[in-house]
Amino acid sequence: MQKLERRIGAPLFERTSRRVALASIGRRLYDDLAPAHAQIQVGLDRAIAAARGISGLLHLGFAGAAAGQVALEAVTAFRGRHPDCQVRLHELHMSDFLQRLRTEEVDVAIVCFPVREPDLTTGPVLFTEQRMLAVNAGHPFSGRASVSLEDLARGVLLQPPTSLPAYWRLDRAPQTTPSGKPIRQGQATETVQEALALVGAGAGMLVVGAQAVRYYARPDVVYVPFDDAPPFEWGLVWRTTGATTRVSAFAQAAVHEKTAL
Incomplete structure (x- = not known):
């Protein structure tokens, strides 16, 4: 980072003994480079997906109207990255989503946290509500x-x-x-x-x-x-033993879409 600052000719961070924060020039550089970095990341994700052969069918569950809207937006982002993988949506109820995950009817679900089950993994929070x-x-x-x-x-x-x-x-x-x-x-x-x-x-x-x-x-x-x-937190959950490349790729796409909402 100091090498980059020498190249630019100005500090990118304001440093004290207690904190480090972006300086105005550093913030501007970050804002200018962020779109290009995101595009590079998308390209890398697609290349990795192609190498891993992410295809087939992903069963996505959602519980509630708002989760359904977020699911649709996440699916659009996922298909843009992985066109060879299809997604089938399943409406769930909070009273039955645990069973439907465990019986492998769905691979991953968008539900309201908390979820504290030893055989399930909770992923990122996708949205919150008051x-x-x-x-x-x-x-x-x-x-x-x-x-x-x-x-x-x-x-x-x-x-x-x-x-x-x-x-x-x-x-x-x-x-x-x-x-x-x-x-x-x-x-x-x-x-x-x-x-x-x-x-x-x-x-x-x-x-x-x-x-x-x-x-x-x-x-x-x-x-x-x-x-x-x-606030209530809503996010992804999946079977720990079912953490496939498809599930991982969908979680990445869903998080990326969340930042754009």
């Missing part, structure tokens, strides 16, 4: 600009499907607030539409992602954002 609380249109929270995790103690919280791992259900439906107040637990639901029907009927509240505003709008349900909850 957590929101779905409440009945007549609920006292419906007119608020935001809610907090502590507010969950003031209502009944509907539960995710019991078929899901306990760690995933607790992430969506905690039993206590951050301060330790108990949260009343409502009935378990199997699908999003079932859960929202119960919310609309005033049977409880439901923690959802921001995509619900776009894909699951209902006149009897209002979505209120949390002001203190971490």
Whole structure:
């Protein structure tokens, strides 16, 4: 790097004893070279794919409307790199994606994290979304600009499907607030539409992602954002024993497409 700086005639980094950061000239050089570097990387990826013979059929699963949109965009990027490999899409439910991965019905899936299974590998995060609380249109929270995790103690919280791992259900439906107040637990639901029907009927509240505003709008349900909850993360997961070159190539293409979204 110092050799490059001598060639340019100016420092590319601002260096102190505690940090190193790009200088203005370094930032400009990075911005100028990044597109060319990305194009070179695409060419190398295609050459590697050709050498490895990435072809055949990849089964891609997705759970949820937003994941489906991201899946389509990732498939387009993947096919541009690997035209000899076909992709078949499969709509999944969060309640059955583990089984369908393990029975090899799908090779890789886009699902909501966390996924902590010893036989599965989690890949990169592809997108995040704000957590929101779905409440009945007549609920006292419906007119608020935001809610907090502590507010969950003031209502009944509907539960995710019991078929899901306990760690995933607790992430969506905690039993206590951050301060330790108990949260009343409502009935378990199997699908999003079932859960929202119960919310609309005033049977409880439901923690959802921001995509619900776009894909699951209902006149009897209002979505209120949390002001203190971490976002949901969505990403790739596959069988550890099924980490084929096709799966690896798709993960690389999906991550590259994510940066362009």
